[in-house]
Amino acid sequence: MSQMRKDIFSGEWVIFASNRKNKPYNYKRGSGIEEKEDNICPFCPKNEKMTPPAVFELKNSQGWEIRVFDNMYPALNDYEFEKDCDSFYESFDGFGIHEVIVDTPEHTMDIANASEEHLYRLLCVIKQRLDKVFSNKMIEYVQVFKNNGPYAGASISHSHWQVLGVPVLTSEQEAAFKAFEEYKAKTGRCIMCDMVEHETEAVKRIIKENESFVSFAPYASRQSFEMWIVPKRHVQTMRELTEDELKSLAGFLKEMLTKVEGIRKGISFNICIQEKAKSTKDGLFHWYIRILPRIGSWAGFEYATRCFINPILPEYAAEFYRKAGN
Numbered sequence: 001m002s003q004m005r006k007d008i009f010s011g012e013w014v015i016f017a018s019n020r021k022n023k024p025y026n027y028k029r030g031s032g033i034e035e036k037e038d039n040i041c042p043f044c045p046k047n048e049k050m051t052p053p054a055v056f057e058l059k060n061s062q063g064w065e066i067r068v069f070d071n072m073y074p075a076l077n078d079y080e081f082e083k084d085c086d087s088f089y090e091s092f093d094g095f096g097i098h099e100v101i102v103d104t105p106e107h108t109m110d111i112a113n114a115s116e117e118h119l120y121r122l123l124c125v126i127k128q129r130l131d132k133v134f135s136n137k138m139i140e141y142v143q144v145f146k147n148n149g150p151y152a153g154a155s156i157s158h159s160h161w162q163v164l165g166v167p168v169l170t171s172e173q174e175a176a177f178k179a180f181e182e183y184k185a186k187t188g189r190c191i192m193c194d195m196v197e198h199e200t201e202a203v204k205r206i207i208k209e210n211e212s213f214v215s216f217a218p219y220a221s222r223q224s225f226e227m228w229i230v231p232k233r234h235v236q237t238m239r240e241l242t243e244d245e246l247k248s249l250a251g252f253l254k255e256m257l258t259k260v261e262g263i264r265k266g267i268s269f270n271i272c273i274q275e276k277a278k279s280t281k282d283g284l285f286h287w288y289i290r291i292l293p294r295i296g297s298w299a300g301f302e303y304a305t306r307c308f309i310n311p312i313l314p315e316y317a318a319e320f321y322r323k324a325g326n
């Protein structure tokens, strides 16, 4: 078992995963986005033996188009740790599911340049993996995310996503679900539905909308140029999106990622898919995607206070995005 320990002051969970220090890193250290010359990519076709066997493959006539396997260096299920019996603190014998989705056989594919059809198939695979991982009775919350670029935490440049199912409710989710619950108790409505309505009326933080989705720079963005993509319909999980909505999302996501990449060449960013937890009251949560460009990093003040200093007002970010990539 690996270990999750709760920070006694903040209530935040920390995952201890000593095997993560052995994972490969294929960017040149200190070089920005360049890869090492002697790089052998474990995610390229013909190198499948370097990774665990696939738990799912989407195939076409040339081979696999999307490949899913268990992470070789899982953040959870690390068996090096002994059970912790210190009763002063709260800890948890970590059980989790950690999968990798390699979303293209092409080593240098940039997600914003993928076709809409390919992105649609990828979204269908993500939806299927969410279903699968949530179906494990030990799993409380599933985070799907993409680390795009070394400054966003990627260690392998070949495009991929990760699915991390955890047995506890994490503090960020707990705080968000509480906000949904309190707003609902006070008004009888969904805070996200009301926020989308408010932002649409206010206009200045809106980036774009189509028939099913709207994107905006959130009012209190922690990161510079943070962007949220929210369905107009009240859906609490990606698994409730219809085929037409997923197709619409594929095109919308491609357009939004092109705008993000317009900030500067080779920008690193994270994409986080925000799901309801298993124990979240039915109908309470409103599903959305966060895109977090990585400009600057947490500094002492942010670590000490969790109060972020953001030099870019969301109103400016939205204005930049409205013009970018057109």
Ligand SMILES: [Zn+2]
Pocket: 041, 042, 043, 044, 106, 107, 108, 158
């Ligand atoms: Zn590769």
Ligand SMILES: [Zn+2]
Pocket: 190, 191, 192, 193, 194, 233, 234, 235, 285, 286
């Ligand atoms: Zn809603």
